[in-house]
Amino acid sequence: MDITMKDLQSEEEIREVYPLMNQLRPHLDEEEYVSLVLEAQAKEGYRLRGLFEEGRLCALIGFQPMITLYYGRFVWVSDLVTDVSRRSEGFGAYLLRDVETWAHDHAFTSVALSSGLEKTEAHRFYEEKAGYSRASFVFRKTDLKEE
Structure with missing residues (x-):
């Protein structure tokens, strides 16, 4: 099994x-997706990496380094997806380990x-395969209006 990782940086690759x-992310059309990735790369240090087996894309991970008072220096995984036809083959765990190594090295x-x-x-x-624990609830407000 020939697995390779690739940073996806150009608009064409994205x-x-x-x-x-x-x-x-089915709520995003292609143009909005490309625009958001390019903006996040430029402004937030977002990195998009693809996992390829025998040259075929199987999984993606998007992450960015962050610094907050709660977590300190950490990496936030924004996106993790394995092709529906390839799930439960270990690709997600592989990608998370890759990001963990990147985080440690940086x-x-x-x-x-x-x-x-x-x-x-x-x-x-x-929790069971990747060794992560629940740390908090995430709350979101989307209907932002001037009051």
Whole structure:
């Protein structure tokens, strides 16, 4: 099994992996997705990496280094998706280990992520297979209006 990792940086590379990212982020059309990735790369240090087996894209991970008073220096995993036809083959764990190594090599002390409340299979994966623990609830307000 020939597994390779690739940083996806150009607009063309980002666009090419949209069909897989769309499995995780179906609310984004291709243009909005590309625009958001490029902006996040430029402004937030977002990195998008693809895992390829025998040259075929199997999984993606998007992450960014952050510093907060709560976590200190850490890496936030924003996106993690394995192609629906390739799930449970270890690609997600491989990607998380890769990011953990990146974080360690760049003097970050932890890796954190959030997962939707309904994604119970993902929660089981993070806790049982990847060794992550639940640290908090994430709250969000989307209807921002001037008051």
